[in-house]
Amino acid sequence: MNALITGASRGIGRTIALELASLGYCVSLVGRRRETLDAVVSEALAAGAPRAVAIPADLGDAASCPMIVSRTVESLGGLDLLVNCAGLSLAGSFTEATPEQWDKVFAVNARAPFFICQAALPELRKSKKPVVINIASVVGFKGYANQSVYASSKHALTGFTKVFAKEVQPYGIRVHLISPGGVATEMVKEMRPDIRPDELIQPEEIAEIVRFLVTRKGSGTIDQFYIRRYSGLAFD
Numbered sequence: 001m002n003a004l005i006t007g008a009s010r011g012i013g014r015t016i017a018l019e020l021a022s023l024g025y026c027v028s029l030v031g032r033r034r035e036t037l038d039a040v041v042s043e044a045l046a047a048g049a050p051r052a053v054a055i056p057a058d059l060g061d062a063a064s065c066p067m068i069v070s071r072t073v074e075s076l077g078g079l080d081l082l083v084n085c086a087g088l089s090l091a092g093s094f095t096e097a098t099p100e101q102w103d104k105v106f107a108v109n110a111r112a113p114f115f116i117c118q119a120a121l122p123e124l125r126k127s128k129k130p131v132v133i134n135i136a137s138v139v140g141f142k143g144y145a146n147q148s149v150y151a152s153s154k155h156a157l158t159g160f161t162k163v164f165a166k167e168v169q170p171y172g173i174r175v176h177l178i179s180p181g182g183v184a185t186e187m188v189k190e191m192r193p194d195i196r197p198d199e200l201i202q203p204e205e206i207a208e209i210v211r212f213l214v215t216r217k218g219s220g221t222i223d224q225f226y227i228r229r230y231s232g233l234a235f236d
């Protein structure tokens with residue numbers, strides 16, 4: 001089985017990639033930084049991936065979307081699982097956001113998953129067990145002050161994922177949306193240095209959900225996981 005994971009150079013994407021490697025998936029890893037991706041390639045091979053390839057690409061560039069799919073298929077021979085995890089956040093009052101910032105965040109968080117799904121569809125249709133997992137966020141449902149651009153982009157991804165799931169259902173493609181609250185990664189360290197990492201959801205918990213989704217059997221499907229921190233934030 002072959003998986004393409006964006007945002008695989010660190011954080012949640014890296015942890016998901018290594019979980020999939022341990023399940024025996026061949027993995028194609030996307031991020032901007034070649035050196036960090038190469039390190040994850042080595043980790044994935046050590047974790048059990050029969051093959052692992054690094055595809056450095058800036059998903060802020062729309063042309064990268066079809067390119068990463070075609071290079072994955074060339075390298076691995078097909079595509080069974082797509083995990084759209086790359087993302088970037090932006091903090092600040094909506095009064096200060098610029099059109100350039102808005103475009104940059106939307107390009108990576110909303111446009112890239114949309115056009116990667118579009119490019120991947122013909123390959124996924126050839127798979128016996130095609131799955132797409134989009135990593136959005138609780139901010140794709142809720143509104144928190146000073147996260148207007150980030151939240152808007154994740155609402156866009158959430159909306160797209162719901163429509164995409166319906167449109168590809170006739171082809172037997174399972175589509176899942178995972179919407180985590182704060183996860184202990186560099187992203188949160190940069191946005192919320194006031195929160196201790198041990199107070200946050202761990203990236204391994206998200207990877208466990210991915211493992212569950214790709215290994216479970218049965219005719220029922222699970223559309224989405226909305227994961228909030230257990231302590232302190234009930235009904236936030």
Ligand SMILES: NC(=O)c1ccc[n+]([C@@H]2O[C@H](COP(=O)([O-])OP(=O)(O)OC[C@H]3O[C@@H](n4cnc5c(N)ncnc54)[C@H](OP(=O)(O)O)[C@@H]3O)[C@@H](O)[C@H]2O)c1
Nearest residue numbers: 007009010011012031032033059086087137182183185187
């Ligand atoms: N951490 C959280 O609390 C949290 C909560 C909910 C949802 N999420 C979502 O989960 C996903 C992963 O977040 P994370 O916390 O693991 O963040 P992270 O540690 O900052 O990792 C982000 C990943 O995205 C890649 N990326 C960013 N911009 C890119 C671009 N222009 N082109 C290609 N790759 C790019 C980065 O690779 P390079 O730097 O090498 O390009 C990196 O691999 C994101 O979509 C995020 O919005 C995170």
